Amino acid sequence: MIEAFDILLTASFWVAAIRIASPLIFATMGELICERAGVLNLGIEGIMVAGAFAGWITVYLGGDLWFGLVVAALAGAAFGLLHATLTVPLGLSQHVCGIGITLLATSLSYFTYRLVLPEVTSPPRIEPFQPLPIPGLSEIPVIGPALFNQTPLTYLAFITVALVAWVLYRTPLGLAVRAAGENPSAVEAQGISVTAIRMGSVIVGSALMAIGGAFLTMSAFNSFFFEMINGRGWICIALVVFGSWRPGKALLGAILFAAFDAYQVRLQQLTGGAVPYQLFLMMPFVLSILALVVMARRATYPKALMIPYQKGER
C-alpha cells in the first residue's frame, strides 16, 4: 500500500504523466475549438493518425523535425477543411461525416505507409525531439523534471492552451467563435460570416489534433505503428466535456487523466501480473465514461453545437 502511494512522489512518475498528457492536450484543445464554434469533430481519431503518420514519414524521408510538424499540421488542416466543408456550408450530419473522416484519414495513412514501406515488418525509427531542460527551473525537485525537462513539443502544448484561452476570452475573434457556437444569428448580425468562423475553427482545431498525433511519433516514441492512436481521440472528446468546454479545465482534466494512466502502468508492475493487465488498460476508457456521467448534469453544451446554420433562417 505504501509502495503504491510512493509512486506519486517520484519524479519519473510526473515526467511520464506530463508526457502522456501532451498529445491529449493538443487534441483536446483542437476539439474544444471546433465544438466552441458549434461543430462536433469526430474526425479527431483519424486526424490524429494522419498527423502521427504525416509528421513521422516527413522526417523519415529526410525532413527536419519542425518541418515534419508543419506537414502534420497541414495534413490535419486538410482533413479539417473537408470536415468543415461537409458540415458547415452543406450542413451534413456531423456524426456521420466525422466518422467518415476518421475512416478516411486512418485508411489513407495506412495505405500510404504500405506504399512507401511495402516490405518492412518492424517500423523504421527516426531521431525524435529530445528533452530540452530549462536552466534553473528543471532543477526543482519532482516538479522541475516534470514541467521543465521535456521536449519542445510539450512546452508547445502548454503554450497552446494559454494561446487558445487568450484568443477565446480576450479577443474579438474568440468572441465570434464562442458566439458562433452559442448564438450564430448574433454573429451574422454583427456582419461576421458564421460559415467562415466555423470553418476556420474546424481547420485550426484539426491542425492541433494532428500535432497531438505527431507528438506520439516524433516525441513520445520514434516510429509509426498501426493502431497507435488507440482511442486517444475519443478520450479527448470526453475530456472536452469533462473540462466544460474551458481550456484551463480541459488542461487539468488531461493532466489528471494522464497521471492516472501513468499510475496504472506503474501499479501494473507493482502487482506483478496478479491482476490481468487488460483491467488496467481498460481504466482510461472506463474513467472517460465515468467523467462523462459525472459531468452530465453540470455540462453546459455550447447551445448551437451540432446545429447547422443557414443564413437568414430562423
Place this chain on the structure above:
Amino acid sequence: MRLEPKPAPTLVETFAYPLGAVVVTFVIASLLVLAAGASPFSVFALVAKGAAGSRFAIMETLTRATPLIFTGLAVAVAFRAKLWNIGAEAQLYAGALITVVLATGALPLPAPILIPILMIAAMAAGALLLLGPALLKTRLGVDEVVTTLLLNFIMLLFVSMLLEGVLKDPMGMGWPRSPKIIADAQLPKLIARTRLHLGFLIAIVSAVVVWIIMKKTTLGYEMRAVGHNAEAARFAGIPVNSVLMKTALLSGGLAALGGFSEVTGLKSNLTLDLSPGFGYTGIVVAMLAMLNPLGVVLSAIFVAGIFVGADAMSRTAGVPSYIADVMVATALLTMVVAIMMTRFRVRWR
C-alpha cells in the same frame, strides 16, 4: 451559398446522385492506384475478378457480407431514430462471447434447439450492451456517440482478458483463443465445399424482418418520427425515451447476431481478430443503403466485394489492400453528399 429544399426527387435523381457518388469514389481510388504506379483499369479488373470472377470468389464475397449485413442493419435501425450507435463492434463481440460461453459444452442440446437459444442469448447480450449508453443518453443526457465508441475498446480488452484467462483453450498452444464450439452449435454450410453458411440466410431474413418493422409497424413509425424530430414526436404523444430504448435493444441485438453468425458459421471459436472492424464498416454499409434495411443487403455485398476483391488484387498487383478501406470511407462521404443533393438544391448566391 444556401440550400433550398427540392420537391420530391424524380426516380432518375434518386439513382443518379448515388451513382455519381460511386463514380467519384472510383475516380479518387484511381488516383491512389496511379500513385502506387499501377494502372487503374487493370487494378479494378483484378478487384472485380477477385470479388465476383468465379464461383469461389462470389461465395467468399457473400460470406464476408454476412456480418456486414448484421452490423449494417444495427446501424440503420439506430441512425433512423437518430440514436448514434457507433458501438456495433462491441455488440458484435458481446454476441460472439456469449455464443462461445454457451456453445462450448455448457448446453449439450441438439442443434435445432441449441442454435435458436444461442441466437436469443447473443441478441440479449448485444441489446444489454447498448442499453447502458441508451439509458445514459435518455436519463442523464450523456452523448451516446462517445460512450458507445469507448465501449468498443473496453469490450475488446474484456474479451482479450477472458481469452487469456477463463476462456482460454487449453489445447491452443498458448494462443489467446477460445476452445471450439460443439458440432451441434455449428451452422450448416449453404453450399458444399464453400465457406458460405446458414448465417447468410439468417442475415437476409433479419433484413426482411427489420424492413417490416420499419415500414409496417407502429414502432417503426415511431422510430422514424423520433429520428425526424424528437421534440415534435414528444409533442405528438410518442414516448420518445421508450422508443429509443426499443431502438437500442433492436440495434444491439442485430449487431450481436453478427458475432453469433461469425462464430457458429465460420470461425467456430473466438479470437481477438474475429472482426476486422465490421462494426465500423457497418456504418458505411448503412449509409450507402440510405438506412433502408433491404438496401443494407445490397450495400453489404458491394462493400464485402471491395474488401475481398482488394485482398485478391493486392496479392498480384502490389497495390496495398488498404485501398479498400480508403474506397469505403470515400464512398461514405460522397454518399452523404449525394443524399443531400437529392433533397436540396445548392444555390451559390
